[in-house]
Amino acid sequence: xxxxxxxxxxxxxxxxxxxxxxxxxxxxxxxxxxxxxxxxxxxxxxxxxxxxxxxxxxxxxxxxxxxxxxxxxxxxxxxxxxxxxxxxxxxxxxxxxxxxxxxxxxxxxxxxxxxxxxxxxxxxxxxxxxxxxxxxxxxxxxxxxxxxxxxxxxxxxxxxxxxxxxxxxxxxxxxxxxxxxxxxxxxxxxxxxxxxxxxxxxxxxxxxxxxxxxxxxxxxxxxxxxxxxxxxxxxxxxxxxxxxxxxxxxxxxxxxxxxxxxxxxxxxxxxxxxxxxxxxxxxxxxxxxxxxxxxxxxxxxxxxxxxxxxxxxxxxxxxxxxxxxxxxxxxxxxxxxxxxx
Ligand code: NAP
Ligand code: G4F
Numbered sequence: 001x002x003x004x005x006x007x008x009x010x011x012x013x014x015x016x017x018x019x020x021x022x023x024x025x026x027x028x029x030x031x032x033x034x035x036x037x038x039x040x041x042x043x044x045x046x047x048x049x050x051x052x053x054x055x056x057x058x059x060x061x062x063x064x065x066x067x068x069x070x071x072x073x074x075x076x077x078x079x080x081x082x083x084x085x086x087x088x089x090x091x092x093x094x095x096x097x098x099x100x101x102x103x104x105x106x107x108x109x110x111x112x113x114x115x116x117x118x119x120x121x122x123x124x125x126x127x128x129x130x131x132x133x134x135x136x137x138x139x140x141x142x143x144x145x146x147x148x149x150x151x152x153x154x155x156x157x158x159x160x161x162x163x164x165x166x167x168x169x170x171x172x173x174x175x176x177x178x179x180x181x182x183x184x185x186x187x188x189x190x191x192x193x194x195x196x197x198x199x200x201x202x203x204x205x206x207x208x209x210x211x212x213x214x215x216x217x218x219x220x221x222x223x224x225x226x227x228x229x230x231x232x233x234x235x236x237x238x239x240x241x242x243x244x245x246x247x248x249x250x251x252x253x254x255x256x257x258x259x260x261x262x263x264x265x266x267x268x269x270x271x272x273x274x275x276x277x278x279x280x281x282x283x284x285x286x287x288x289x290x291x292x293x294x295x296x297x298x299x300x301x302x303x304x305x306x307x308x309x310x311x312x313x314x315x316x317x318x319x320x321x322x323x324x325x326x327x328x329x330x331x332x333x334x335x336x337x338x339x340x341x
Pocket of ligand 2 (some may be wrong): 083084085092123124125126175176177178186187189194208209210211212215216250253275276277280281284
């Protein structure tokens with residue numbers, strides 16, 4: 001029997017890469033999706049014949065217990081969350097329900113149904129916030145700077161607590177920013193690469209951004225989901241930082257992305273003060289030595305390769321959109337005005 005895995009947040013960026021990775025390892029893959037009036041399977045559409053999707057919601061304890069009881073997975077990857085930092089100031093309570101208490105609901109289901117299930121929690125470098133030291137390790141104290149970061153600190157510690165209280169194989173992966181062509185367009189990397197493609201292809205002129213001086217340790221999502229799986233294959237559960245160890249500013253990102261298509265970013269980028277955050281995480285850089293030594297994990301994609309991969313994917317996609325629009329216009333020419341008929 002192939003091992004079964006349950007992924008919450010399977011419709012998100014990491015969920016799609018993790019589903020592909022687990023399928024390649026022979027897993028029976030189950031995904032938890034919340035009910036929506038229209039399906040939101042853009043990132044996993046190519047996988048729907050190979051995976052099983054189930055409706056449940058992080059807000060609904062009974063639906064989670066029923067789901068875990070029905071599937072009885074060997075491993076659970078809890079990736080679902082309200083994951084966009086600015087939204088956490090607009091919806092702090094909902095963010096707490098999804099991103100903090102949702103973790104306890106998942107852990108309660110594990111405890112009640114089968115405490116032998118192995119559990120991965122998607123913790124975040126946002127927990128380091130106003131960083132106390134550089135680079136950040138598993139031992140660096142947390143100082144979150146957003147309701148999202150605060151909620152992730154709760155999710156992290158409740159995972160540690162269930163490990164210590166109930167001997168559950170629960171791991172927390174403290175992942176630094178990781179991106180891909182599947183990244184949501186509201187996050188800065190994808191906002192930049194999508195705009196670069198649109199500007200290059202002549203369907204957009206300006207790109208409005210917030211703080212260009214913020215620094216992040218950016219890696220590739222495909223590499224980071226591999227680390228999640230590796231954590232659950234160890235003899236004992238533990239917490240790991242996953243990062244590249246190299247940081248860049250948003251300004252570096254913008255320069256590189258525009259340069260890749262032979263454009264000067266200064267002709268197109270404008271700073272909009274409305275996009276600055278009430279409290280900023282100015283800089284993040286992780287030390288993933290523990291993941292390298294214990295798990296044998298190393299990233300395979302550099303920052304420059306990541307930016308190029310994302311710009312190229314967006315150029316391709318935007319060009320297809322333009323071609324589709326032209327074809328649709330040719331098939332449905334505008335109706336003649338009364339004076340022409
Ligand atoms: P994402 O693309 O925003 O995906 C979030 C997923 O959570 C989506 O599938 C979403 O479903 C689901 N979800 C949200 N609320 C839910 C609810 N109430 N019930 C069930 N599902 C719900 O995020 P990501 O980038 O893949 O990140 C995955 C996880 O890692 C998140 O927990 C994030 O906070 C954490 N993380 C991410 C990074 C990063 O740089 N990407 C770094 C550190 C930690 P819908 O499609 O229905 O919205
Ligand atoms: O891409 P971002 O929105 O990602 P952020 O806030 O670092 O959060 C992401 O990474 C976390 C891991 O550290 C995850 F836990 C979280 O779920 C999410 O995936 O912003 C990155 C930086 C920020 O400093 C922001 O102020 O870019 C700066 N920025 C500048 N202009 C902008 C913009 N960010 C966005 N989203 N949009 C802008 O126009």
